[in-house]
Structures are given as C-alpha cells and as structure tokens.
Amino acid sequence: MDPIPPTLDDDGVMDFVATGLVVLEGLIGPSFNRRCDDLAPGNCDAFIASADFTREVLLHPQVAGVARSLLGADFLVPRGGHHHFFKEPHLGQTWHSDGLSGSGYDVTELQCYYYPHAVAIADGPTMVLPGSHCRAVDREAIAHYGDIRGQISLTVPAGTVVLTRYGIWHKAGPKTNDRSRSMIKFSYHRTASPQRDWRHDDPDIPAYRDRPRLDYVTEVESYRDRVRRIRTWKWLCGIDEPGHLRWEKSQPVSELLNA
Numbered sequence: 001m002d003p004i005p006p007t008l009d010d011d012g013v014m015d016f017v018a019t020g021l022v023v024l025e026g027l028i029g030p031s032f033n034r035r036c037d038d039l040a041p042g043n044c045d046a047f048i049a050s051a052d053f054t055r056e057v058l059l060h061p062q063v064a065g066v067a068r069s070l071l072g073a074d075f076l077v078p079r080g081g082h083h084h085f086f087k088e089p090h091l092g093q094t095w096h097s098d099g100l101s102g103s104g105y106d107v108t109e110l111q112c113y114y115y116p117h118a119v120a121i122a123d124g125p126t127m128v129l130p131g132s133h134c135r136a137v138d139r140e141a142i143a144h145y146g147d148i149r150g151q152i153s154l155t156v157p158a159g160t161v162v163l164t165r166y167g168i169w170h171k172a173g174p175k176t177n178d179r180s181r182s183m184i185k186f187s188y189h190r191t192a193s194p195q196r197d198w199r200h201d202d203p204d205i206p207a208y209r210d211r212p213r214l215d216y217v218t219e220v221e222s223y224r225d226r227v228r229r230i231r232t233w234k235w236l237c238g239i240d241e242p243g244h245l246r247w248e249k250s251q252p253v254s255e256l257l258n259a
C-alpha cells in the first residue's frame with residue numbers, strides 16, 4: 001500500500017503545470033512554528049533531517065500529498081536545506097532561479113519554502129513569478145528585470161508551505177522593517193517514472209485543459225506556454241511514446257497512405 005495518499009486531482013496537477021506552484025497556507029501549527037524561532041541562518045541540514053521536522057513538515061499529509069501527486073511513489077524526502085533569514089531592511093534580491101529553468105518539461109524536483117512566522121509586505125516576502133518555471137533563461141539576464149506584471153509577493157500566515165517547480169523565478173522582496181523573517185527551503189525529488197497516479201476517478205487520461213494566459217504573457221508567448229504545458233502534462237501522465245509531441249494538425253504518413 002502507498003502510505004502517502006496523493007492529494008491533487010487532474011485539475012490540481014493542471015494548475016501546477018501552468019503556474020509552477022502550490023500554496024498551502026497556515027498548515028503547520030503554532031507549537032512547531034515556534035521551534036524555528038532560534039534557528040541559525042544558513043545551512044540547516046540537521047534541523048530538516050530531524051525526526052520532528054520530518055514528521056511535522058516534510059511528511060505532513062498535505063505537504064507530502066502534493067509531493068506524492070507530482071513526484072510519484074517513493075519520492076525522495078529532503079534530508080537538508082537552507083534557512084533564508086533576514087532581519088535588517090534591504091532593497092531585495094534580484095530575480096533568479098535556482099534550477100535549470102527551461103531545460104525541459106519534466107517535473108523531477110519540487111523546491112519548497114516553509115514560513116514558520118507570518119510574513120507581511122514590510123518583512124520582505126519571497127516574490128515569485130507564476131508560469132516562469134519553464135522559460136529558457138539566462139540567470140544573469142533576469143537579474144536586470146524589475147517588477148513584472150503578475151508577480152506575487154508571498155505574504156502568508158505562519159506555518160505556510162509553498163511547493164514550486166524547480167526553476168521558478170523568485171527573489172526575496174524589499175524589506176522595510178527590522179523584524180526577523182525566516183524562510184526554510186528544501187527539495188523533494190522523483191525516483192519513479194511518471195504516470196497518472198494522482199487522484200482520479202476516470203481511467204482515461206484527459207487532454208490538458210489550458211489555464212488562462214498569465215498577466216505578463218503576450219499572444220505569441222502564450223501559444224508557446226500552451227505547448228510547454230501540454231508537453232509537461234503528457235510527461236507527467238507517462239505518455240512518452242515517439243510522436244506524442246506531434247503538432248495537433250499533423251497526421252502520420254501511414255494513415256494517409258492507407259486511407
């Protein structure tokens with residue numbers, strides 16, 4: 001028996017394919033959140049690998065349920081990570097992605113942000129750009145970008161966990177107070193070949209139902225986004241026979257010759 005039930009259904013997975021993130025607000029309770037009060041900045045491998053963090057955060061049924069949905073059975077649970085801590089006011093980071101943004105349409109890693117304390121706009125929240133996770137980009141180039149229409153500031157209640165597709169553009173936003181702000185970052189990885197084994201009733205794999213165009217996306221880029229989303233959806237469903245990426249208006253030559 002699979003001990004971690006998937007929590008996403010087809011629509012939840014399709015949403016993730018389009019936006020690149022799932023936000024679980026206020027999930028972790030106050031008593032565990034308080035355990036992060038004195039966590040030192042930087043590497044926090046021992047804390048993340050601890051039995052308590054594993055139980056309360058990493059294997060929380062909602063967090064692990066999303067990981068199970070998007071990474072398949074027997075996914076790898078993080079045994080380390082990083083505490084992104086800010087106290088002094090600062091101008092904010094530049095846009096960056098930690099992963100190989102645009103390298104493909106697979107989903108093999110989920111990078112997660114856990115906020116043990118509430119984050120308000122003056123605290124310098126993490127900012128993310130939904131849909132940016134599948135763009136082929138030069139990391140140094142996007143560092144020059146300013147505000148982008150559709151960007152989100154993750155102003156969240158304490159105990160929020162955000163699961164993102166590795167490669168999503170993000171940054172710490174500008175901070176105007178001197179209150180401590182914590183974000184604990186860790187990643188789950190896939191070991192299983194992709195298949196549609198998240199929650200579903202109908203055994204037939206549905207076609208990808210496209211999501212609305214993102215605010216910053218032009219008409220042409222939105223077409224490219226749609227193709228990228230379809231490819232990611234098919235990859236996740238385990239449809240990888242040769243030719244599955246064919247243009248929908250084309251037809252195999254054998255069908256034409258035998259018609």
Ligand SMILES: O=C(O)CCC(=O)C(=O)O
Nearest residue numbers: 084125126171172173183
């Ligand atoms: O602390 C944050 O909000 C983001 C920091 C981050 O992701 C980074 O430095 O790579």
